[in-house]
Amino acid sequence: MPSKVENWKSEVYGSEIREHLMEFAEEGWDAIPEDEHDAWFERFKWWGLYHQRSGQESYFMMRIGTPNGVIESGQLEVIGEIAKEYATGPVDNPEFGAAYCDWTTRQSIQLHWIKLEDVPEIFEKLESNGLSTQQACGDSWRNIVGCPVAGKDKHEHIDAWPVAEDLHEEFKGNDDYANLPRKWKVSVTGCDQGCGQGDINDLAFEPAEKDGELGFNVRVGGGLSRKEPRFARDIDVWVPPEQASDVAAGMSALFREYGDREDRFNARIKFLMDEWGPEKMRRVLQEEFVDFELPTAGEDMRDQYTYNAGHDDGHGDHVGVHEQPDGNYYVGLDVLVGRMGADDTLELAELAEEYGSGEVRLTQRQNVIVTDVPEENLDALLDEPLLEDYSPDPHPFMRGSIACTGSEFCSLSITETKNRQVRYARWLKDNVDLPDGVEDFHIHLSGCTASCAQPQIADVSLRGMKTRKDGEPVEAFDIGLGGGLGEDPHFADWVEMRVAADEVPGYIQNLLATYEDQREDGETFREFVAARDEDELQDLAEAEETSYDDPYMHNTKMTWYPYAEDDDMNASPAPTDGSGQPLPSDD
Amino acid sequence: MTTDVHQLDDGAWISVNDSREINVSDLWLLARHEFCDCEMADFLAEGVVEVGVDYPDIDARFAGRCIQCGTEGVTDWLTVGRVIDPEDGQFYGVVPESVHVPRKRTRLARPE
Numbered sequence: 001m002p003s004k005v006e007n008w009k010s011e012v013y014g015s016e017i018r019e020h021l022m023e024f025a026e027e028g029w030d031a032i033p034e035d036e037h038d039a040w041f042e043r044f045k046w047w048g049l050y051h052q053r054s055g056q057e058s059y060f061m062m063r064i065g066t067p068n069g070v071i072e073s074g075q076l077e078v079i080g081e082i083a084k085e086y087a088t089g090p091v092d093n094p095e096f097g098a099a100y101c102d103w104t105t106r107q108s109i110q111l112h113w114i115k116l117e118d119v120p121e122i123f124e125k126l127e128s129n130g131l132s133t134q135q136a137c138g139d140s141w142r143n144i145v146g147c148p149v150a151g152k153d154k155h156e157h158i159d160a161w162p163v164a165e166d167l168h169e170e171f172k173g174n175d176d177y178a179n180l181p182r183k184w185k186v187s188v189t190g191c192d193q194g195c196g197q198g199d200i201n202d203l204a205f206e207p208a209e210k211d212g213e214l215g216f217n218v219r220v221g222g223g224l225s226r227k228e229p230r231f232a233r234d235i236d237v238w239v240p241p242e243q244a245s246d247v248a249a250g251m252s253a254l255f256r257e258y259g260d261r262e263d264r265f266n267a268r269i270k271f272l273m274d275e276w277g278p279e280k281m282r283r284v285l286q287e288e289f290v291d292f293e294l295p296t297a298g299e300d301m302r303d304q305y306t307y308n309a310g311h312d313d314g315h316g317d318h319v320g321v322h323e324q325p326d327g328n329y330y331v332g333l334d335v336l337v338g339r340m341g342a343d344d345t346l347e348l349a350e351l352a353e354e355y356g357s358g359e360v361r362l363t364q365r366q367n368v369i370v371t372d373v374p375e376e377n378l379d380a381l382l383d384e385p386l387l388e389d390y391s392p393d394p395h396p397f398m399r400g401s402i403a404c405t406g407s408e409f410c411s412l413s414i415t416e417t418k419n420r421q422v423r424y425a426r427w428l429k430d431n432v433d434l435p436d437g438v439e440d441f442h443i444h445l446s447g448c449t450a451s452c453a454q455p456q457i458a459d460v461s462l463r464g465m466k467t468r469k470d471g472e473p474v475e476a477f478d479i480g481l482g483g484g485l486g487e488d489p490h491f492a493d494w495v496e497m498r499v500a501a502d503e504v505p506g507y508i509q510n511l512l513a514t515y516e517d518q519r520e521d522g523e524t525f526r527e528f529v530a531a532r533d534e535d536e537l538q539d540l541a542e543a544e545e546t547s548y549d550d551p552y553m554h555n556t557k558m559t560w561y562p563y564a565e566d567d568d569m570n571a572s573p574a575p576t577d578g579s580g581q582p583l584p585s586d587d
Numbered sequence: 588m589t590t591d592v593h594q595l596d597d598g599a600w601i602s603v604n605d606s607r608e609i610n611v612s613d614l615w616l617l618a619r620h621e622f623c624d625c626e627m628a629d630f631l632a633e634g635v636v637e638v639g640v641d642y643p644d645i646d647a648r649f650a651g652r653c654i655q656c657g658t659e660g661v662t663d664w665l666t667v668g669r670v671i672d673p674e675d676g677q678f679y680g681v682v683p684e685s686v687h688v689p690r691k692r693t694r695l696a697r698p699e
Contacts, residue, residue, distance in 0.1 A: 004593050037605040038595060054600065054607050226597075226634075227659075265598070265636070407612070411599035414612045414633065448611075449633060450597060466614060466631045467654050473614050476654075497657055557612040 006181075006261045008039040009139065014178035017043045025119045028578055029058045032116075046140060046178075048133025049119070052112065053411040055560030058575030058583070059089065061409055062114040063136035064126065065143035066362060067168040068150055068161055068188070069107030073358025078129045079109055080345035082122055087342070089113030090573050090580065091564045093408070095419045099342040103335055105402065105454055106185070107362040108136060108143045112409050117578030134172055139180045141171040141252065146188040146196040148363040152324040152371055153191050155315065157207045157301070158214050160190030163244050170245050177252050181259030182267035184252055185223070188216070188244070193315060194305030197364050199231045199489045200224055200454065202269050203251050205244055210298030215240040217297045218247060220281055221273030224451035229491050230270040235282040238298040250289035258284070302487045308442065308457060309486025310526030316440055317365045319399050320392050321378065328356075329378055330371045333387065334394035336425060337403040337418045338366025347386050355381040366402055397428040400442040400459070404452035407556040408563075413447030414464035415475040415501065416552040416562055421445045424505055427548045432509045435516035441525065442484070443508070445477070457483045459525050460508060461492040466555075467500055474553045475501045481511075481537060482529025493529065495537045502550040503543035510541035590670045592645055598634035601647055601667060604676040609647065609667045611635065613683035614654070617665075620689045623658035627686070630654075636661050643669040645678070646690070663689035 002010070012020065021044060024031050032040055041051040050061040064079065071079070079101060088099045089112065102110040114122070126132060135141055147153060150161035167186060171177050177184075188205045189196025198204025198219055205216035216239050222232030239247045260266045273281060286294050306313055315322055319332035333348075340348070348368065352360050357372035368390070373381055382392065391398070401424070404410070406417025424443070434441060444458035455461035461480030466473055477499055480492030499507055519528050529537065556562035560572030573582045591604050601609040617628040632649040639646040646664040665687050668680035681687070 005595075035591070035605050038593065038602050042595065054610055057607075411596050411607075412611060412634070414631070465652075465654070466612070468629070498654055555612065557610060 002261050003264055005042055005264060008042055009179055011039075012043060014046060014140075014175060015173055017046050021047055021049075022120055025116050029116050029575055030583065043138075046135060046138035048136035049114070050137050052409050053407075055569050055572045056409065056574050058116065059112070060114045060116065061405075062087075062111045062122070062133055063104075064109040064111075064131055064133050065136040066108060066131070067144045068146045068164040069148045069362030069364075070161065071360045071362065072130065073353065075129055075131055076349035076352060076360050077346060078125060078131065080342050080349055082125060083111050083342035083345060086115070086118045086122055087111040087113050089561070091561050093419070094563050095422050096339050097341050100339050101342065101345050102405070103338040103340065103362045103366050103368060105338075105364050105366060105452060106143050107145050107148065107364060109362070110405070115576070115578055115580070132172070135178075139182050140178055140184060141180075142183050142185050144168055144186050144188060145201070145364060147191045147193070148195070148318055148361045148369055149322075149324075149330055149371070150188075150190055152326075152330055153315075154323065154325055155191040155193050157192060158190035158216070158241060160188040160196070160205075163190070163205065163241050164188045166245055167248055171248070171252070177249070177256065180252065180256050181261045182264065184255060184269075186248065192301040192304040193307045194302065194309070194485060195307035195318070195364070197307075197485060198222070199485055200457065201232060202255070203248060204232045205239070206300060206302070208238055208298035208300040210238045210295055213240060215298060216244060217300050218251075220251065220278070221270040223268055223270045224454060224456050225268070225449065226265065227449050228270070229451070229456045230273070231489050233273055233278045234297060235278045235285070236297045237282060237285070238295045243292070246290060246292070247285075247294070250285050253289050254281075254285055305486045307486070308484045310484045310524045317367065317399060318363050318369055319367055319394065321382070324372070327375070328371075329373045329375060330369050331373055331378070331381060331392050332363070332367055332369045333390040333392055334399045335367050335390055336398055337401055337421050339418055340368070340390070344386060344389065348390070351381060351384055351386060367399075395429045396434055396439055396441045397425045397432070397443070400440065401425045402442070402444040402453045402458070404446050404450075406447040406464075408561070410447065412450050414466060414557070415447045415477070416556040417445050417447045417453070417464070419563075420501065420550065420552055423548070423550070427505050427546075428508060431505075431547070432512060435512060435519065438525065455480065455483075456491040457485055457489070458492060459484070460511075461494075462504065465498050467498040469500050469553075473555060475556065477501060477504055479504070479507060482526050484526050490526070490530070493534070493537060495540070496543060499543040501553055502548060503545055505548040506544040506546040507541050509546065510544070514540045588673060588676060590640055590645070590673050590676065592638045592640055594635035594638050594647070598636060598650070601635055601638055601645070603645055603668070603670065603678045606678065608678050608680055609635070611649070615649070615665065615683045616686045617662065618686045618688055620663070622660060622662055622689070623653045623656050625653055625655050628653045628655070630662065632683075639664065642673075643671045645670060663691055665689050
């Protein structure tokens with residue numbers, strides 16, 4: 001029997017949701033029939049609107065999909081203006097202020113506290129500037145990710161940006177692929193560094209050579225969620241760039257027809273890959289979903305992959321100053337946990353126009369890149385005060401930090417995340433010396449098993465949990481070690497479980513001291529972890545309290561907003577009307 | 588009217604008559620259970636797996652972990668609240684941190 005969500009989707013889904021959304025927005029929050037809330041909120045996701053968690057009713061997270069993270073000249077200013085005007089909530093965030101933009105691990109943008117009544121104006125502003133929220137969430141083609149400097153990278157073999165752009169044009173608003181069993185995440189990589197992170201996507205195009213021609217090998221079935229992480233598997237298919245769209249159409253049609261619509265927990269294509277294996281996946285694709293002979297896989301470049309590969313060569317995370325093939329430079333700036341205040345976003349937009357081409361790009365490590373900076377403008381850009389906060393040469397603990405949205409807004413998260421990771425990074429920077437030669441150290445913090453911060457592919461993985469301390473429940477983390485991508489990707493091994501949140505920095509401090517003390521010459525942290533068995537890993541370090549102070553140890557999910565002075569659920573102003581005034585309760 | 592129960596957003600919460608009633612991240616104390624070897628399991632609910640209605644009870648199975656011993660898995664059926672009068676649809680939730688006894692069976696709501 002199809003799931004309830006499938007029944008809602010069969011009634012109204014895809015592009016047609018928009019007219020209903022606009023009607024509700026026109027009439028106001030109260031116009032959504034109470035007994036249809038769940039159905040409409042599920043559908044609104046297709047247009048990039050995600051109803052915020054309990055205690056924040058009537059407010060939405062809005063996601064803007066920017067394929068490959070490319071924000072064209074003029075667009076960042078629009079995004080900053082929208083954030084400033086519409087994404088201000090009832091209470092400021094103590095670290096980030098009143099309004100801010102989140103740069104996500106899928107090179108998208110998230111704004112919070114969006115009111116339904118403001119959606120038509122926001123859509124008009126976005127769309128008149130070439131931006132859209134279409135299919136940013138929901139069961140369809142999500143934002144296409146890739147190497148963030150595609151077309152501007154010296155390591156590039158194929159310019160993946162036109163391919164990603166073609167896929168975006170073809171599959172956004174395409175009714176044939178609008179209603180899939182579940183989300184559909186696609187990555188296109190054109191460089192030999194592996195920074196498209198294809199391994200953790202449903203469908204990955206990775207650079208490969210066949211008979212002297214450059215194209216892509218195809219991998220299928222990657223993903224990190226629900227304690228069921230999978231790396232995408234090689235289905236032995238090579239495709240030239242001009243046919244990438246045909247293969248993508250075939251694969252997403254295969255998913256549409258064979259994905260599980262009865263159990264959403266089993267719906268992602270990684271589970272179909274578990275069931276079928278790569279040979280059957282290829283066979284069904286060939287026999288039923290493409291009308292040309294699929295070439296077998298070409299010679300890939302995975303042995304050259306450096307991105308998140310556990311060693312410090314290559315362009316790494318794109319932070320810093322790097323020369324483009326055209327002689328200009330791109331300047332990658334570290335945005336701690338991916339959150340940038342609206343005023344800072346507007347200033348960055350100005351700097352990109354003044355010193356570069358106006359284009360800015362988002363990375364899958366939640367950072368930003370100003371592209372096309374002529375050499376003569378570099379010094380002046382690097383002297384700008386904004387770059388003191390968003391550094392092109394950050395401390396490893398700052399540049400290595402990733403955090404998901406967390407209990408601030410998300411229904412699924414167990415713990416507070418972004419503000420905590422900011423505090424972790426600052427404390428570690430001030431109190432812990434990295435062993436000599438370690439320039440790159442990734443700490444990814446995810447509030448739950450959905451794994452939006454991609455914890456399994458970090459040196460230190462933190463996943464939201466609870467424990468008891470002096471008998472009282474407190475927020476905690478499971479700690480994993482040694483994950484990463486590269487030629488031989490590896491998920492982190494979960495080593496310490498249920499560590500109280502205020503003891504995590506002490507654990508990392510002790511862990512790094514052990515690493516420094518015991519490592520062999522030149523042994524990377526990932527190699528150090530890989531060389532040890534489970535018992536040895538558990539003996540590496542103890543968790544302990546330090547001078548680190550954590551203000552979010554209580555159950556932040558029980559609050560209406562964790563940083564409000566009166567954070568009790570009953571103190572919530574939500575739901576509110578279009579001007580932010582509380583609506584009368586039915587109770 | 589019938590009582591409409593389902594889990595949404597990847598099992599993040601349980602909706603009863605289109606109202607968000609039960610969230611993940613609570614700790615549930617489980618007695619006379621088979622989840623783990625602890626006499627009293629201190630169970631962190633990380634995700635809703637299934638929901639059911641056994642009038643007047645609203646029941647659910649959760650994925651999660653006992654934070655005392657670390658056992659991971661899915662619980663048997665827990666009563667998460669009651670809708671005593673289906674006509675008014677008013678939901679009365681249980682207190683997660685009080686003691687609960689899981690049951691083996693309930694009537695399934697439609698699959699999510």
